[in-house]
Amino acid sequence: MTERALKLPKPFLTGLNELVPGLMLCVVIAAAASFVSAQYGGPTFLYALLIGISFHFLSDNPKCLPGIEVSAKKLVRVGVALLGVRIAISDVHAIGALGVTALAGAVVLTIGFSLMLAKLLRLPSMLGILSGGATGICGISAAMAISSTLPQKRENEHYTLLTAIGVAAFSTIAMVLYPLVVTVLELSRSEAGLFLGGSIHDVAQVVGAGFMISPEVGDSATLAKMFRVAMLMPVVVVFAFWFRSARQASGNDEAGKQPLVPFFLLVFIGLVVVNSLGWIPPVAVEMSSDISKWCLVISIAALGVKTSFEKLSELGWKPIALLMGNALFIAAYMLVVVYLGRMIF
Structure with a gap:
């Protein structure tokens, strides 16, 4: 093969060089x-x-900005x-009918409650959607995935960052406090999970909270959590359809070129199906999970670089009240479900 054949196009190299500083940061x-x-422990x-x-x-910085933008908006889609x-479809059967219904209800009701609370607090509905989805589904990953379906405006980036910070903080607090709740209320292994x-x-x-109690509770809690993660797929599909016109109108969606269902979501669905059929070896699952985590961590780092505490402080106390309200709502809801299950069975 000649040296000329190996030579990459100049525009490609130029574009790559523009991305390197911000991406490496x-x-x-x-x-x-x-x-x-x-x-030292704590959430990455x-x-x-x-x-x-x-x-x-x-x-x-003009040298860093292109790579930061790509990290914040493109890598998150790879990670999601x-x-x-x-996720495997077979995981649903192990949870049981009551568990499936309760967990699906937790996602839908938390998003609905968040929208209602946001309206009462006179906050934007976009913030209500992001905080409700993050609290109800799977934290920062859900916030980033839902954010990718929203109109790409600077305000929505601020809301995404605020949601990510709040969800990470409340999730860590919950990891420490909820095992104490389990102990005080004397919940069984399945109820605790x-x-x-x-x-x-x-x-x-x-995982951390579950294994603080016992390996059995850790396994049960992880299984329930993975069903909530699986709810990310239908929720993001709904929001992708809902905000398609708004994304095009914003001028940042390459109007008319955005597919009805985002490509990253089709990949997500395909991987769920393939994994459910048992066609993905454990080594590949572990490797893909690691790549997913790195993409999401890099994306959230980029989102952090793009926003300052000064801008976040302008949003006031109301978003914090929204996130706290969502956390308390879903915890109270799941306790009600646990006690209703105890009465029925």
């Missing part, structure tokens, strides 16, 4: 957040957000698509 922040989390996503915010001064390898898996926001915190 976000990768380094993600690596630092992962190191701190591994050494939250560290990535906070470290990213400390580098906000680079968000307006690869979440499909962690349903409560923890149905009320804590992020997967990592669900």
Whole structure:
């Protein structure tokens, strides 16, 4: 093969060079957040957000901006698509009819409650959707996935960042406090798993809370949580259809070119189906999960770089009240479900 044949097109190289500074910045922040989390504990996503915010001064740097934008808007779609390898349709059968109904209801009702509370607090409905979806489904991953279906406006980026920070904080608090609730209320293994898996926001915190009690509760809680993660697919499809016209009208959606169902969502669905058929080897599942996590951590780091605490403070106390209200609502709902299940069975 000749040297000329190996030569890459100049526009491609130019575009790649423009992305490298900002992309490498976000990768380094993600690596630092992962190191701190591994050494000292705590949620990687939250560290990535906070470290990213400390580098906000680079968000307006013309050399870094293209890579930061790609990290914030494109890598999240890769990360969400690869979440499909962690879900199998057969997992639903192990939860039972009551569990499936309760967990699906938790997602729908939390989003509905969040929209209602946002209206009462006179907050934008977009913030209500993001915080409700993040609380009801799977934390920051859900916030990022839902955000990708919304009109790409600066306000929505602020709402996404605020939701991510709040969800990470409340999820960590829940990981510490909810095992105490389980102990005080003397919940059984299955009840504890349903409560923890149905009320804590992020997967990592669900696993941590469950295994604080026992390996059996940890497994039960993880299974319940993965069903909530599976609800990400239909919820994002609904919002993709709902906001399609708004995305096109915003002028940031390459009007007319955006497919009815985003490609990353089709990949997500395909991976769920393939994984359910048992065609993905465990090594590939683990590798894809790791890649998904890295893409999401890099994306949230980029989102942190793009926004400052000064801008967040302008939003006031109401968004915090919204996030706290959502957290309390889903926890109370799951406790009601647990006690209703105890009465029925």
